[in-house]
Amino acid sequence: MKKYELMYIANPQLDPEALKTLIADLNNVVTNNGGTILALKEIGLKDLAYEINKHRKGYYVWMLVETTPEGIAEYKRVIQITESVIRHIEIKEGE
Template structure:
């Protein structure tokens, strides 16, 4: 398994309970596919570098994971589907 740094940005309009559920769902993607989430760092609401879908702010979440390629692909697939995630990236360390 490789180490990855995964970052995704959630719409700032998402309520706190829904945001926590979404973060938990993303973490479970990795756990359910035999990967390990070593660190979850919630940066909170920050300004975006540029406007995305008429939004100027986003809720940033950074994960450090030891994951299989399959788990990363599943994360990307789910992130594409979820309307509350406006951007994501997974980079191998």
Template sequence: MRQYEVMYVLRPDLEEEKVKSNVARYSDVVTNYGGEISKLQEMGKRRLAYEINKFREGYYVLMNFKANSDAVAEAERLMKINDDVIRFMFVRDEK
């Protein structure tokens, strides 16, 4: 298993429970594929550097985890098809 970091930005107009369900969904994907989450940081609503899909703000979430590539591929697939996620980036940590 390798160490990964993902930051994703959710739409700012989501209700709090919808934000929590999205965070739980992606955390569950990692754990269901045998990974372990080392850090989950909900950074809250912040201003975007530039407009994305007519949004000037977004709800930022940072997650560090250890998993295999299947978990990353599945989480990435789910983020691509979810309209609540306006941006995401996975980075493999080389530590």
């Protein structure tokens, strides 16, 4: 298994309960596909460098995970269709 840094920006208009559900759902995508979450940091609401989908702020979440290439592929598939996420990035550690 390989280590990946995952970061996503959630819609700032989500209520706190919906945000917790989103974070839990995305964490479950990693763990249900054989991955392990090594670190999770909810950075919080921050200003964006530029407007994204008419939003000037976003809720940042960062994770360090260990998973298989298939697990990261499933995470990417799910996060791309999640409307509450306005931007995301996945980086394989060491690259």
